[in-house]
Amino acid sequence: MASPFARRFTVEGGKSVSLAKIDPRDESAFESKEKAKAEIAKDAEAINQLQDCLYAEGRRSLLVVLQGMDCSGKDGTVRAVFNTCGPIGVEVTPFKVPSAEERAHDFLWRVHKAAPPKGIIGIFNRSHYEDVLVVKVKKLAKPEDIERRYEEINNFEKLLSDHGTRILKFMLHISKDEQAERLRERVTDPKKFWKFNPSDLEDRKLWPHFMDAYETALKRCSPAHAPWHVIPADRNWVRNAAIARIVRETLEDMAPKYPKPDGWDPKKVVIE
Template sequence: MAEKPKAFGERYMVKPGKSFRLADCDPRAANGFSDKDAAKADTVRDAAAIDALQDKLYAEGKRALLVILQGIDCSGKDGTVRAVFNHCGPIGVKVQPFKAPTADELAQDYLWRVHHACPPRGFIGIFNRSHYEDVLVVKVRGYAPPEAIEKRYDEINAFEKMLSDNGTKILKFMLNISKDEQAERLTERIEIPEKRWKFNPSDLEDRALWNDYMKAYEVALTRCSTHHAPWYVIPADRNWVRNAAISRIVRETLEEMNPKYPEPKGWDPKTVKVV
């Protein structure tokens, strides 16, 4: 019997239960997308296929897809949303950015606001940042004690398992940008007037903690890549590679989910006539 071909996403996947080093992941790797124009064309085709599959997912109304985009400043989370999901209509797609928690949110457990934002059945939900901020920035900045953060890896795994068991497919993408590329993009945000609204001086404070963030990412990716919610490390120095890789993985995942338009209930299309 012929061996089943591997899914495209496996080349980017952090294998559950295996050792992992973020330093082994090249932010400029092409991974099969060596031609820029061809990769952009692939992204457009995959985005159109995602749109068609999303329509079926919404009509079916039984399952959801949660796409998590996580990355340090300038890694391209907003650009990924535009390139991969802008073809989809507003019905059945929900984009949720996560900023610093409000006072009301801080009065709850750290997963409370995240659970509230998860996509309902029939929807694709996209998280721009996510609950992983609570084992990344919270860890690096010391906003919670180490013993509390240590518990969160298992809590997050259990939370995602519960979502999975209830019909939500989860894809988690770490947008892996190099420090040199981030410097170029931050400089653009300072020098180009139309981009200055994106710049926050605190971005430079986080940049000074680069090594600490990379260590925190490595721990989170290693401990929270599971069979029900795998992590994918996507080269993000070149936008066209990033977009092409993510759009292909999302498309493959939806094709594997294979949503169907529901059959009519209580009526027969052959017997109904519009007069």
């Protein structure tokens, strides 16, 4: 059950979404920048403890999907929210251009392989939604094939949910102006040169088409068991604080527990 905090960002499935009406610089969810940053640290530590229980319990998993335009902060979110966690129970999968082997299978083949096993928090840096976003905008597949994918994605996420995977999907909503600032940093700061890809500039030219594609995906693929959250991403601290809190609250709702001894009594164990 989504918390009141999460619901302020949650997309109700089947309802139209206008990203132009959602302020990517909105910080009204938080009292101040300083308090929000302090809460990020507290939430990250709570996530670490809950993740430890989830791993020990070994019965369920959590999938966190991070999707957004270039420079929206997917990598930064992972660092801020999950770096406190131990490395054993967290898996991060970045989805890049499909390989020849991946293209030889259905579009969900590589995604299903990366779905988190029981006890694991899985984080998708980009995801299966690339196949109804960039593939759609750049016309890399037939329209009828893309149209079919919305239902296939919903069925895939329902399968994961039915088998014990809780799903959180975050659309990092960045403005075109803020993206421009971050791209300029990538071409002026030598430490960020490696982040720049000239093709990002081509995608900027298609910005309205990407927003249309996102709005369609948000409307058609946000069921109660796998909801989308549109997170203002122009301010890193807002983005990180919102996602950290929603992840923590979701894990608290899952309430993982350390398992009790199976077939032995700790009080009777003697270690000499």
